[in-house]
Amino acid sequence: MITRRHFLSMSAGALALFPFMTASRALAGAPAELALAGPPAPASLPLVRLAEQGASADLPAMTMKQWRNPDIMRAWLISGEVQVSAGPANAAAILYNKGLPIRLLDVNNGGILSFLTRDPSIQKFTDIKGKKVLLFFRGDTPDTIVRYLAAKQGINPDSDLTVSYADSPFEALQMFLSGRADTVLLPEPAATAAVLKAKVSGSKPTRIVIQDEWQAVTGNALPLPLGGTMCQASLATEHPETVAALQTGIGRAVDWINAHPAEAAQQSADFFGLKAPVLQKSLEAFPIRRSPAAEARKDLEFYYQALMEMSPKLVGGKLPDKAFYLG
Template identity: 30%
Template sequence: MKRTKISAMLLTIAMIMSLAACGGNSGNSASSGAASSSAEVTPTAYSIAALKGPTAMGLVKLMQDAKTGESLSNQYTFSLAASADEVTPKLIQGELDMACVPANLAAVLYQKTEGQIETLAVNTLGVLYIVENGNAVQSMSDLRGMTIVAAGKGSTPEYALRYLLSENGVDPDKDVTIDWKSEHSECVAALASGEATVALLPQPFVTVAQNKLGDLRVALDLTEEWNKLDNGSSLITGVIVARKEVVDANPAAVKAFLQDYAASVDWVNGNVADAAQLIGSYDIVDAAVAEKALPNCNIVCITGSEMKQKLSGYLSVLFDQNSKSVGGALPEDDFYFGA
């Protein structure tokens, strides 16, 4: 891995630090596959990007600790982006060491870079919902004949929606009209203006929309709809990945990062009000919205063998539906760090 001047200085002067023990598994977080607290690690500087949404929300405690100079296993710098399109070129070109991206995109990048992307953890489970300004939608089959506004074409929202429609006997190309927007905020605007009555939205945008439209209701939880199929997989929204050369340069430091990340997730899930204030201060989403949305954001830090089991099952479902959604082939074992 190409060292910056900062990381070189750290490697020269920093003391060898013991890995901090991972925080307790409160909420939905998990820490399987992380390094033991007795291991030692040479601190490393990492540049990490997250998308404004649940993945960034789970990182806020770590972001704040890095900003205030708290004692951490490594040195971290963070950047936030509105979409994965802003992040992936920088990751591939080496400007970023790690990035939070949609789960299927991680597999696409693995294929595109010929195995040079490695998944470190699942950081967000299902956060997708069908919302309606009305009461017509009680099941996936009720969407037949309707127009659904949505964002996220080519990533988790599209593939999850198409899969669930198909499994419920609704042809996503013939039986419904999906009006794709470039951002989730556009979907909220369409609902608010009356342009649309049904939308596919993730948290925290569900809460944003409900704050604008008091009668807007959650018609369907796509995680529940996925679980009803009992297909041996879980609906996964996001993961955090790293460049393989970053991982290979210092695997112990990467494991230490995962412990820091898991501790941040545990804190966010266990301190919702305080976490919401931090989320607001980083302009990820308004603090009041964050406080309402956090319990439904399914923020986790699942690593190791459990990460591989959940993610490989999800990618297999997508592959069977549309191989292009995961880059044309399923990733090999080296895609899953620590599994």
């Protein structure tokens, strides 16, 4: 678990301010601490950055922990073990439409998906027709996006593809590196890690970026809003000042990460379990793009409707209403 630097490690002068700051937050009704979570994907990087920065006058102390399966994220948010989490944008919609107290803070393109392949006959997405492909999170967003893009281009994913599944992106990465899969779907930074490791062994896999394919197929010029940050509704309603400060902090963290990829990679390498240069290469190739949820509502609804074409349950059966989107 990544924990924010505690005030005990700060200077004596800063320590002298701690009781005053704590009392100020208590008087304002702000929470004493926030538990943050996210997957080992770039969507989590802004939260990792906030958790590393230390408490401030606007934000309380925070802890950051990792999940590797969306079901764990859902359980943590529902139980209250976590108040804020990076995760799939559709997962937030599902929870909200089921009547659970979740709100969406923002969306970002962290975790960009790519097909990597050693098969020389695959140079573009439609070349996967008739091929074996390895996906992950069966029935969840990555699987559905591939099926949607295939169907829109005349490929029946059930009869024209031979699909197998890994339990996680990490398992998919290992299967690709070990040669057990020749064509695999991977998110960032795992895809960049695979490319770099393949280069060391003397090979250069073809990369097909799914977000580029999404823009080409749908005509939507904005990034595929796969990920985002969600929070418990009680945090938004009972502590709006804290949520506003959190949104501002996330925005600043994104700007800093994009401007300082080497430092950001060094700071977050342990969370990802990757060497910092790999994460740095990923961030340099795919900078994070972020929008507050309310501003991204139109693009999110376009994305949600695309998912509903494949399976309405992927967004909880309907489009979330206005209250779902925080400004």
